Amino acid sequence: GRKQYGKGFSFNIVWIQLCCAFRYGSEDLDVIGLTFRKDIWTHHIQLHPDCGYKPALTEMHETLLKKSGDQSYVFTFNIPTNMPCSVTLQPGLEDKGKPCGVDFEVKAYLARAAEDPDEKIDKKDTCRLIIRKVQFAPDNTGSGQKAEICKTFMMSDKPVLLEAFLDKDIYYHGEPIPVKVKVKNETSKVVKKIRISIDQTTDVILYSADKYTKTVLSEEFSETVEGNATFEKTLAITPLLANNKEKRGLALDGKLKEGDTNLASSTILQPGMDKEVLGILVSYKIKVNLLMSGGGDMTVELPLTLMHPRPIGTADEQTTPYYYYCCCCCCSCT
Incomplete structure (x- = not known):
């Protein structure tokens, strides 16, 4: 996602966050004080002002930088191997809202404080992107049951x-x-x-x-x-x-x-x-x-x-029994 702000906007910090969350109920029920979401793992990266964060550039980064221009900031999240894979419980025909399951959400947002857990971030000051974490099968499988x-x-x-x-x-x-x-x-x-x-x-x-x-x-x-x-x-x-x-x-x-x-x-x-x-x-x-x-x-x-089979052309990591799909992205602050 991408949002643009004019010169002189009052926010000081641009953060990017990856959150793995478990959702087991309707968002509509939050209004009566029930929480149906549990954050399993969260990681934050400060993109602006510059705090010395310089991830190694990938081909995806370079492609996105060419499209988005000089005011873009690259970032990479390394998902721990003990994290769950993305799972969605199929909703019924009459179910509304986000389905139950485990998902990964990348969120870029603007804040006034460096790390203030009590600061309330307005939805209009955020960009959200759902990504999917998938586990790949090993190349060498054993005999059957x-x-x-x-x-x-x-x-x-x-x-x-x-x-x-x-x-x-x-x-x-x-x-x-x-x-x-x-x-x-x-x-x-x-x-x-x-x-x-x-x-x-x-x-x-x-x-x-x-x-x-x-x-x-x-x-x-x-x-x-x-x-x-x-x-x-x-x-x-x-x-x-x-x-x-x-x-x-x-x-x-x-x-x-x-x-x-x-x-x-x-x-x-x-x-x-x-x-x-x-x-x-x-x-x-x-x-x-x-x-x-x-x-x-x-x-x-x-x-x-x-x-899932391991994608053709990816490195064969002999020390790892299975493989993970991770997402690298680019954020533009203009």
Whole structure:
């Protein structure tokens, strides 16, 4: 954002601030004394008057300086690695105001005092910009998960064995997920259908310890397994936000504009990380369900990790298991 002031305006200090905040209610309720926003982390940089702050220039800085002129001030924020990623809880059709979730806001504002926490900053003296922090998957992923269940049924002394496999441990948003299913049916019962579903669990831990589970995909496959027979096949599924637009409370990657997001990425916890700082934890699991003749279905569950691939051309940091997208900006004071 950009605002212009005439010569001789009475403000002394120009600040830039990056704030990571957790929002869990409507702004409209603030008028009755309820606060539904908690700042997780805040960092300030003084841009004017000059206090010796000289960040290293990036290509983005240089491009913005050419466009905005000599009276611009560059800045860079380094986001700590233990900060949460941007998460938005999808609002309902009738919900108004900003959605619940974790967001990062860059704010430039004018102040009369150097560092006075009691000074009230007028909204007309601020510029705000929401940015999104995204976690990238490592290049080298491990082998996939495996789950199995062996179940016996009434009137049969032999079992049905169900096995499910994933070929890797991390999948990217929009990527088909092949699930290998193996069935060994030693009974006279018939497997009528195979149903595969994906559940998203959102754990809101910062203020209420609430958990919400929503099914983001459910597909039935018409494959049958007769009695005393075996079955082995790979069935592909693809969870997409496009098929879940009306599900209120579904966790999404931080939303910047209409349509510019996807299902939330899985939360990856670093060793020693405080879960409360993250605000919202997101996880997924795949369920493979056999629908049996005469009832008595059987199900196995596989944990699923959904993430973004590392952008092509970015440096491969061997010491870091995953990567972060950070924002560098430029502010013009004229």
